[in-house]
Amino acid sequence: MAILAILLNALLNALAPQSTPALICPAMIRAILRAVSVAFIFAAAASAQQPDFTKAHEEALKFLSDLIKIDTSNPPGNEARAAEYIKNVLATEGIQAQVYESAPGRGNVVARLKGNGKKKPLLLLGHLDVVGVERDKWTVDPFAALIRDGYIYGRGSHDDKAMDAANLEVFLLLHRLKVPLDRDVILLAEAGEEGTTQFGIDYMVANHWDAISCEFALNEGGGAPDENGKVQYVGVSTTEKVPRGLFLRSHGSSGHGSAPRMDNAITHLAAAVAKVGTFEAPMRLNETTRRFFQQLAKISPPEKAQIYLHIEDPASQQKLHETEPSYYSMLRTSLVPTIIHGGFRSNVIPADAEARLDVRALPDEDMTALKAQLARLIDDPQVQIVDAETQNLRPATPPSGLETEAFHALEHAQQKVFPGVQTIPIMQAGATDSSELRAKGVQAYGIGTPASVDDQHRIHGNDERVEITGFGKFIDFLYTATLEIAGAK
Numbered sequence: 001m002a003i004l005a006i007l008l009n010a011l012l013n014a015l016a017p018q019s020t021p022a023l024i025c026p027a028m029i030r031a032i033l034r035a036v037s038v039a040f041i042f043a044a045a046a047s048a049q050q051p052d053f054t055k056a057h058e059e060a061l062k063f064l065s066d067l068i069k070i071d072t073s074n075p076p077g078n079e080a081r082a083a084e085y086i087k088n089v090l091a092t093e094g095i096q097a098q099v100y101e102s103a104p105g106r107g108n109v110v111a112r113l114k115g116n117g118k119k120k121p122l123l124l125l126g127h128l129d130v131v132g133v134e135r136d137k138w139t140v141d142p143f144a145a146l147i148r149d150g151y152i153y154g155r156g157s158h159d160d161k162a163m164d165a166a167n168l169e170v171f172l173l174l175h176r177l178k179v180p181l182d183r184d185v186i187l188l189a190e191a192g193e194e195g196t197t198q199f200g201i202d203y204m205v206a207n208h209w210d211a212i213s214c215e216f217a218l219n220e221g222g223g224a225p226d227e228n229g230k231v232q233y234v235g236v237s238t239t240e241k242v243p244r245g246l247f248l249r250s251h252g253s254s255g256h257g258s259a260p261r262m263d264n265a266i267t268h269l270a271a272a273v274a275k276v277g278t279f280e281a282p283m284r285l286n287e288t289t290r291r292f293f294q295q296l297a298k299i300s301p302p303e304k305a306q307i308y309l310h311i312e313d314p315a316s317q318q319k320l321h322e323t324e325p326s327y328y329s330m331l332r333t334s335l336v337p338t339i340i341h342g343g344f345r346s347n348v349i350p351a352d353a354e355a356r357l358d359v360r361a362l363p364d365e366d367m368t369a370l371k372a373q374l375a376r377l378i379d380d381p382q383v384q385i386v387d388a389e390t391q392n393l394r395p396a397t398p399p400s401g402l403e404t405e406a407f408h409a410l411e412h413a414q415q416k417v418f419p420g421v422q423t424i425p426i427m428q429a430g431a432t433d434s435s436e437l438r439a440k441g442v443q444a445y446g447i448g449t450p451a452s453v454d455d456q457h458r459i460h461g462n463d464e465r466v467e468i469t470g471f472g473k474f475i476d477f478l479y480t481a482t483l484e485i486a487g488a489k
């Protein structure tokens with residue numbers, strides 16, 4: 001999630017110099033027409049009773065506050081307590097939920113609202129675990145859910161308990177208003193997303209797929225960057241780069257530092273790192289990244305728009321590489337040397353040296369072929385390329401579509417709740433549990449609460465917080481999208 005924040009920051013920065021256009025342009029006319037057509041859709045769907053959104057915001061804030069107070073720092077997680085909390089809230093409304101324990105204390109809670117079965121289910125997904133805190137660096141108690149100056153503070157307030165609370169609220173609203181559904185709506189609040197997916201999504205997919213099987217899923221991973229309380233755009237993540245770390249390991253003979261050797265492990269490794277560090281994997285856009293740069297061009301100042309509109313041009317890529325590395329990373333698989341080890345005494349030639357590469361692969365990357373290409377590039381039998389991780393690997397999956405019912409519903413919800421901005425599909429540099437769902441054929445979309453650049457930096461950081469008004473808007477957005485995706489037509 002932290003990487004997404006960087007990406008969103010970069011996008012926000014790109015927008016910053018832009019001023020409000022004074023004249024009505026064709027894009028605005030199109031937006032107005034779109035808004036009008038959306039208004040018709042909503043008029044048609046408004047036969048169901050409208051929720052009292054003000055009450056819903058208050059109730060969801062209480063859920064969020066209660067969830068923050070349940071410390072689910074992972075490790076150890078202890079998500080079962082939060083799962084039981086949600087189960088109890090549902091039980092008081094007469095909804096039966098089931099907690100699946102993947103290990104003692106690692107709870108995943110699932111509930112379902114039945115539809116008429118015309119279409120396959122929609123899954124509302126959130127994770128219950130949070131990353132740990134550096135307590136002495138926080139200015140507030142990270143588990144007290146303090147409310148101050150329009151914000152609620154706490155670990156997980158943004159990532160991902162805002163999503164859990166909003167999902168729960170929307171689920172309850174649909175139930176209370178007896179909204180007729182063409183699809184089942186499934187609620188899943190799961191364990192282990194922060195680095196231990198074997199207790200959460202991997203466990204659920206492997207052992208309880210029947211309980212969560214769906215056509216569409218809404219999950220964390222997107223966002224709505226806001227500047228001075230105004231949302232700049234709604235980012236919906238449809239795909240993500242895949243972490244595939246590598247080691248470069250070089251071996252030579254050891255000996256006295258005064259006697260130079262041809263097979264010095266450090267010299268050979270350094271040459272390999274230099275080659276890989278400046279290597280550019282082939283550029284490849286997918287549907288999401290192509291649309292991303294097109295949309296970005298529309299809302300960027302002219303000099304930036306020129307870069308985004310001519311992204312295939314090497315000169316544009318060079319500029320992007322220099323000024324917006326997170327966007328540059330969306331063009332290709334990136335291989336970044338991050339750690340280098342070798343040697344222990346100034347007068348000893350070590351037998352081994354090792355470098356770590358942070359590799360973020362495009363979703364369709366053929367890693368076997370890429371490693372073969374690297375081996376040819378390095379062209380040194382003394383240097384081996386080795387996979388850094390073999391466990392808990394997120395699957396590489398094709399992006400979710402931009403012309404699906406769910407994506408269109410998110411665009412319509414954005415037009416209603418955040419009028420005057422755009423929905424921009426995003427390929428995240430970071431990883432979420434959507435990848436496991438996409439591997440099962442689910443069209444999964446990442447969304448998120450509005451957050452300023454400062455608030456985005458606090459995700460996984462200190463003094464994490466969520467702006468309460470923005471959180472309310474997010475509930476309206478989620479409810480509106482869910483109603484269009486799952487409501488009976």
Ligand SMILES: [Zn+2]
Binds near residue numbers: 001127159160193220
């Ligand atoms: Zn998260």
